[in-house]
Amino acid sequence: MTLKPLIAANWKMHGDMSWCDKPYDFADIYPPTEREHLDVLICPPAVLIFPMMEKCGGTDIWLGAQTCHKEKKGAHTGEMSAEMLASAGADYVILGHSERRAMGESSADIRVRVERAKEADLIPIICVGESLKERESGDAEAVVGTQLKASLPEGLTDYVIAYEPIWAIGTGMTATPDDVDAMHRFIRGEVGPNVRILYGGSVKPANAKALLSIPDVNGALIGGAGLEMESLAEIARLA
Numbered sequence: 001m002t003l004k005p006l007i008a009a010n011w012k013m014h015g016d017m018s019w020c021d022k023p024y025d026f027a028d029i030y031p032p033t034e035r036e037h038l039d040v041l042i043c044p045p046a047v048l049i050f051p052m053m054e055k056c057g058g059t060d061i062w063l064g065a066q067t068c069h070k071e072k073k074g075a076h077t078g079e080m081s082a083e084m085l086a087s088a089g090a091d092y093v094i095l096g097h098s099e100r101r102a103m104g105e106s107s108a109d110i111r112v113r114v115e116r117a118k119e120a121d122l123i124p125i126i127c128v129g130e131s132l133k134e135r136e137s138g139d140a141e142a143v144v145g146t147q148l149k150a151s152l153p154e155g156l157t158d159y160v161i162a163y164e165p166i167w168a169i170g171t172g173m174t175a176t177p178d179d180v181d182a183m184h185r186f187i188r189g190e191v192g193p194n195v196r197i198l199y200g201g202s203v204k205p206a207n208a209k210a211l212l213s214i215p216d217v218n219g220a221l222i223g224g225a226g227l228e229m230e231s232l233a234e235i236a237r238l239a
């Protein structure tokens with residue numbers, strides 16, 4: 001089975017209402033007829049999902065959220081449930097990003113959020129990745145393996161994994177293609193043949209070709225370079 005590449009932009013805490021027509025800008029630069037072989041996803045801040053869906057819901061660009069709460073509803077001031085995000089127009093949700101793990105989200109928390117996401121028909125993108133210290137001490141695969149085992153509910157289907165070495169996020173440093181190849185092979189062994197495995201961490205037009213041509217890399221989770229539609233389209237063209 002050939003896995004359709006997924007090019008996903010995580011806008012993190014960037015953007016405002018004036019960004020809601022960016023999917024149109026993307027479609028102008030890289031028209032849908034030229035990219036039927038891949039999926040393009042934008043994960044804006046949650047407040048922009050609904051207006052973006054209203055404005056650009058007719059484009060083929062998927063929308064996603066950046067997290068969801070682990071309860072279905074309740075007294076959780078400031079939080080958003082998976083169902084709310086789905087009803088606002090999200091198709092995917094990023095879970096377990098290292099920027100959220102750093103705020104205290106454990107793999108056990110992430111596993112519950114994955115269950116909530118699936119109940120709301122959202123496709124979870126589950127992030128895993130090691131710190132520089134863990135890589136340097138030779139523990140990268142063990143760390144990622146433990147995160148996978150603890151974050152994935154039993155029997156989970158239709159999900160995406162994003163491998164993001166923490167030290168490569170927003171730093172301009174990327175893992176070498178050999179290291180990415182080795183880690184993606186390892187993850188493939190854990191999740192089987194039908195799961196898309198994205199690479200994330202300072203992906204940009206200049207390095208996208210080398211990273212996206214690695215056999216078990218099925219797309220990218222892009223931060224900084226996904227804020228501008230020109231660079232996002234340039235990366236997508238290389239997928």
Ligand SMILES: O=C[C@H](O)COP(=O)(O)O
Pocket residue numbers: 010097164168169170171172200201202203221222223224225
């Ligand atoms: O979710 C995206 C990643 O954290 C990568 O961010 P970056 O491309 O800015 O390094």
